[in-house]
Amino acid sequence: xxxxxxxxxxxxxxxxxxxxxxxxxxxxxxxxxxxxxxxxxxxxxxxxxxxxxxxxxxxxxxxxxxxxxxxxxxxxxxxxxxxxxxxxxxxxxxxxxxxxxxxxxxxxxxxxxxxxxxxxxxxxxxxxxxxxxxxxxxxxxxxxxxxxxxxxxxxxxxxxxxxxxxxxxxxxxxxxxxxxxxxxxxxxxxxxxxxxxxxxxxxxxxxxxxxxxxxxxxxxxxxxxxxxxxxxxxxxxxxxxxxxxxxxxxxxxxxxxxxxxxxxxxxxxxxxxxxxxxxxxxxxxxxxxxxxxxxxxxxxxxxxxxxxxxxxxxxxxxxxxxxxxxxxxxxxxxxxxxxxxxxxxxxxxxxxxxxxxxxxxxxxxxxxxxxxxxxxxxxxxxxxx
Numbered sequence: 335x336x337x338x339x340x341x342x343x344x345x346x347x348x349x350x351x352x353x354x355x356x357x358x359x360x361x362x363x364x365x366x367x368x369x370x371x372x373x374x375x376x377x378x379x380x381x382x383x384x385x386x387x388x389x390x391x392x393x394x395x396x397x398x399x400x401x402x403x404x405x406x407x408x409x410x411x412x413x414x415x416x417x418x419x420x421x422x423x424x425x426x427x428x429x430x431x432x433x434x435x436x437x438x439x440x441x442x443x444x445x446x447x448x449x450x451x452x453x454x455x456x457x458x459x460x461x462x463x464x465x466x467x468x469x470x471x472x473x474x475x476x477x478x479x480x481x482x483x484x485x486x487x488x489x490x491x492x493x494x495x496x497x498x499x500x501x502x503x504x505x506x507x508x509x510x511x512x513x514x515x516x517x518x519x520x521x522x523x524x525x526x527x528x529x530x531x532x533x534x535x536x537x538x539x540x541x542x543x544x545x546x547x548x549x550x551x552x553x554x555x556x557x558x559x560x561x562x563x564x565x566x567x568x569x570x571x572x573x574x575x576x577x578x579x580x581x582x583x584x585x586x587x588x589x590x591x592x593x594x595x596x597x598x599x600x601x602x603x604x605x606x607x608x609x610x611x612x613x614x615x616x617x618x619x620x621x622x623x624x625x626x627x628x629x630x631x632x633x634x635x636x637x638x639x640x641x642x643x644x645x646x647x648x649x650x651x652x653x654x655x656x657x658x659x660x661x662x663x664x665x666x667x668x669x670x671x672x673x674x675x676x677x678x679x680x681x682x683x684x685x686x687x688x689x690x691x692x693x694x695x696x697x698x699x700x701x702x703x704x705x706x707x708x709x710x711x712x713x714x715x716x717x718x719x
Contacts, residue, residue: 335373340448340702341431345424347440348433353410353468360465361388363408367463368392370447377455385476391464393482398457400486402716403677404709405667406443406494407467410435416693430686430696437685441697442494445684445705452710458717460486467495467666474666478673488677490716492643493667494709496683497690499701501647502657503640503680504552507597507632508664509606510561512590514623515614519567519587529585531565533617537610544609550598552634554660557596565589592627596664603629630664633671639678646711647682650704657681682708 338346352363364382371378371394383391392408413421413434421434431441443463450461464473477483496502513534520528538560545556566578568588576588595606607624614622637644637656644654671679684705689695713719 335369340444340706341426341699343444343447344431344436344441344697344702345426345433347444348424348431348436349422351422352408352435353412354466355412357388359386359388360409361390364390364392364463364465367408374447374451378461381482383476383480383482385465385472389465389472391462391473391477393460393462393477395460395486396456396458398459400460400488401458402490402492402713403460403462403486403488403670403674404446404492404494404713405462405464405670406446407439407465407473408443408463409465409468409473410438410440411468411691414693418694421693421695426699429699431699431702432694432696434695436689436697437497437695438690439495439683439685441685441702442496442683442705445702446494446709448706449709449713452706453713453719456713456717456719459713460488471666471669474669478669483673488674491667491670491674491677491679492712492716493665493679493681494683494705495665495667496657496681497685498655498657498687499647499651499682499684499704499708500655500657501640501643501680501682502659502665503637504634504659505632505662505665505668505681506553506556506659507601507668508628508630509595509597509603510592510627510629511603511607511610512592512625512627513610514591514625515589516568516621516623517587517617517619520585522583522585528619529587530589530620531586533614533620534565534589534591537613540613541609545595545601548598548601550600550634552659553598553632556598556601559594560591561594562592563590597632599632599634602631630666630668631672632659632664633668633679634659635678635680640680642715643680643682643712646715647708649711650707682712684708 424433466472570577
């Protein structure tokens with residue numbers, strides 16, 4: 335394998351398909367990473383962790399007792415319409431590299447690999463490149479439940495899956511559940527006598543008020559989203575979809591909803607379920623069914639514990655910008671907080687804000703070089719190289 339600088343390596347990674355195509359998935363990417371690590375980081379011990387057919391987490395560590403674990407995804411979203419170039423053929427133009435995954439997160443992977451090369455042999459470093467971050471978290475779920483995860487106990491965990499050259503010190507949790515309500519119907523002239531829609535809307539309003547009591551200084555107020563909602567007078571229940579009546583004078587007797595909540599520290603999925611049950615079950619004649627889908631806790635690391643990371647960023651950029659945890663999505667980095675409760679977690683990435691998951695995604699070449707230097711310095715600071 336020929337030597338590549340960080341820009342050339344980013345282009346190479348973009349050329350490797352690593353999305354859910356139902357066949358190869360991330361295998362071209364994981365195969366390349368194994369070859370690359372063996373050639374350029376020979377002091378690292380590699381272990382492939384099979385998640386499913388053709389889907390492998392790539393884990394490697396030096397011979398020392400792990401103090402720092404660095405993680406990033408190796409999958410991308412499925413390319414959508416609107417690309418003006420081939421998404422798997424990187425195009426460099428105007429100081430930017432365009433291509434699928436350039437920002438999320440192959441540019442970060444390239445910067446990290448080059449930083450590892452530049453630092454040379456370490457003692458106390460482990461790296462996890464994992465699959466299926468974009469859809470179902472299968473890669474991270476596989477790792478956190480494995481003996482591989484329990485074989486290390488890092489003091490620091492850094493995710494390089496990020497953008498904006500900003501430091502993330504926390505992430506809200508993610509709770510999702512399916513709700514089904516059934517009741518008797520009735521005439522719309524007496525709407526208080528029966529139905530499912532009024533109790534649902536009343537509970538939703540009180541739920542929003544209740545969430546304000548869990549406001550966090552860093553992460554703000556928890557937020558909710560009704561991702562799917564269908565309700566009406568149920569005439570026939572089909573395996574694929576309910577058949578609803580069209581009469582305007584009948585009160586809905588059936589409701590299904592998928593509800594998502596972005597939680598702050600101290601708010602659990604169990605507490606959310608208790609709130610909904612206690613509120614809804616107070617309605618006479620209402621049958622309430624709640625099916626949890628998942629409940630992932632977030633994390634929050636005090637900035638005072640990340641001074642070595644901040645120093646590394648400031649030494650290259652001359653400043654430290656912070657991500658606002660109240661405005662971005664769930665990071666599966668949070669799962670590691672449950673496995674390593676004493677570790678200090680943070681994220682930093684050089685992806686381009688606003689381009690992830692979009693056609694003509696790009697990363698700025700200068701940021702790739704800055705990212706390499708920052709990752710190199712963070713590793714030196716935390717491992718005291």
